[in-house]
Amino acid sequence: SQQGEEDPQALSIQEGENATMNCSYKTSINNLQWYRQNSGRGLVHLILIRSNEREKHSGRLRVTLDTSKKSSSLLITASRAADTASYFCATDAWNYGGSQGNLIFGKGTKLSVKP
Amino acid sequence: ETGVTQSPTHLIKTRGQQVTLRCSSQSGHNTVSWYQQALGQGPQFIFQYYREEENGRGNFPPRFSGLQFPNYSSELNVNALELDDSALYLCASSLERLEREQYFGPGTRLTVT
Numbered sequence: 001s002q003q004g005e006e007d008p009q010a011l012s013i014q015e016g017e018n019a020t021m022n023c024s025y026k027t028s029i030n031n032l033q034w035y036r037q038n039s040g041r042g043l044v045h046l047i048l049i050r051s052n053e054r055e056k057h058s059g060r061l062r063v064t065l066d067t068s069k070k071s072s073s074l075l076i077t078a079s080r081a082a083d084t085a086s087y088f089c090a091t092d093a094w095n096y097g098g099s100q101g102n103l104i105f106g107k108g109t110k111l112s113v114k115p
Numbered sequence: 116e117t118g119v120t121q122s123p124t125h126l127i128k129t130r131g132q133q134v135t136l137r138c139s140s141q142s143g144h145n146t147v148s149w150y151q152q153a154l155g156q157g158p159q160f161i162f163q164y165y166r167e168e169e170n171g172r173g174n175f176p177p178r179f180s181g182l183q184f185p186n187y188s189s190e191l192n193v194n195a196l197e198l199d200d201s202a203l204y205l206c207a208s209s210l211e212r213l214e215r216e217q218y219f220g221p222g223t224r225l226t227v228t
Contacts, residue, residue: 033216035219040203040222040224041221041222042117042119042205042219042220042221042222043158043205043207043219044117044219045216045217045218045219048216088157088158090157102148102160102163102171102173103148103150103158103160103217104160105150105157105158105159106157107155107156107157108157
């Protein structure tokens with residue numbers, strides 16, 4: 001079963017705009033990660049935020065985590081056409097009954113950035 | 116590029132057949148996880164191998180099995196293929212079994228007809 005649910009399912013913006021994607025999950029977690037996937041290929045790790053962190057930055061990426069609401073958001077600033085991809089959140093709950101190594105993914109947000 | 120490779124890239128099989136997919140982990144990584152990704156869905160965890168032993172398994176039937184070799188490369192075997200097995204199969208390697216970040220290969224696209 002999928003724990004994370006991304007919102008929106010699809011997002012279309014112009015180059016230079018900011019893109020915000022949200023993720024909700026159901027159980028306690030050790031950490032939450034965001035991945036990017038281009039055209040049904042392999043996933044690329046973007047950023048990991050631990051359960052005791054509230055905000056993390058990496059380049060044009062900003063991730064927030066609210067464990068009380070069981071939600072996270074990914075902000076991509078000054079988007080580029082190359083950011084066009086699907087974005088997935090994945091939760092790691094190995095210390096809360098999950099299998100070791102089992103990242104639980106949502107269905108993803110499909111981002112389209114138009115030049 | 117993550118350094119994780121998978122073969123083949125694409126595969127077409129007939130229902131009832133058996134298939135073997137292969138994965139070479141990133142250098143120095145001793146843990147490999149396999150995921151199935153149906154069209155329009157997120158990846159679903161199949162199982163993980165750590166130092167040649169199965170270390171965790173998702174909700175997949177026994178006809179999904181795997182191996183990990185001494186060089187930490189891995190195979191995913193699926194017997195008695197069903198139409199619903201059509202998906203992108205991803206392997207991911209990590210430095211240790213509890214390492215949080217996983218490095219994904221490009222995937223194998225399996226089509227079952």
